Amino acid sequence: MFPIPWYAVLFISIPQTFLIIQIGFLLFNLRIGWKESIIASGFIGLAAYILPRLPLMPGAHTILLIFITTLITSRLGKVQIVYSFIAVICGAMIMGVIENVVMSLVLRLISKTASDLAANAWLNIGVFMPTLLLGTFIFLLVKSNKWVLYDLNTRGNL
Numbered sequence: 001m002f003p004i005p006w007y008a009v010l011f012i013s014i015p016q017t018f019l020i021i022q023i024g025f026l027l028f029n030l031r032i033g034w035k036e037s038i039i040a041s042g043f044i045g046l047a048a049y050i051l052p053r054l055p056l057m058p059g060a061h062t063i064l065l066i067f068i069t070t071l072i073t074s075r076l077g078k079v080q081i082v083y084s085f086i087a088v089i090c091g092a093m094i095m096g097v098i099e100n101v102v103m104s105l106v107l108r109l110i111s112k113t114a115s116d117l118a119a120n121a122w123l124n125i126g127v128f129m130p131t132l133l134l135g136t137f138i139f140l141l142v143k144s145n146k147w148v149l150y151d152l153n154t155r156g157n158l
Contacts (some may be wrong), residue, residue: 004048004049004052004121004124005121006049007121007125008121008124008125009045009046009048009049010045011125011128012124012125012128013041013044013045013048013049014041014042014044014045015041015132016095016099016128016131016132016135017040017041017044017045017048017069018037018038018041019091019095019132019135019136019138019139020069020088020091020092020094020095021037021040021041021069021073021087021088021091022037022091022139022143023090023091023094023095023135023138023139023142024086024087024088024089024090024091024092024094025073025077025079025087025091026139026142026143026147026148027087027090027091027142027147027148027149027150028083028086028087028090028148028149028150028151028152028153029148029150029151029152029153029154030077030079030083030084030087030152030153031077031079031153032073032076032077032079033077036073036076036077037073039072039076040069040072040073040076043068043072044065044068044069044072047064047065047068048065051064051065066085066088066089066092069088069092070084070085070088071084073087073088083152086152087152090149094135094138095131095135098131098134098135098138099128099131102130102131102134103127103128103131106127106130107127110127112127
């Protein structure tokens with residue numbers, strides 16, 4: 001992972017984390033408010049700004065961000081850590097698949113590479129916009145149709 005500037009955190013990490021939380025929690029019928037999601041996204045944005053600057057093995061940054069998101073959402077949303085982890089992992093997988101597919105297509109369309117994204121943060125923000133739009137569409141679809149993969153809201157303790 002390469003270090004990202006503050007404006008990339010503002011336009012990529014924070015909105016993406018917000019969608020990860022909202023989509024994941026909706027799909028498991030767990031309640032977390034918009035305020036809590038925004039606060040958690042802000043904290044994760046800060047972590048996303050700091051973590052790439054640390055000498056960690058590849059992939060460790062992402063794992064740490066998932067665990068930090070789990071802990072923050074569990075605390076703010078008053079949700080069991082296990083339930084929060086399940087929701088965050090699901091939301092992260094959905095947004096990860098969307099990002100991977102959309103970014104690959106967009107990069108191919110504009111004849112750019114991942115190295116170009118690392119060198120130019122504004123390009124990264126522009127390429128992320130279709131991912132953000134598709135993620136928002138998925139969020140609205142899940143919310144309006146009240147789709148639930150598994151109802152953790154009525155489950156007993158794990």
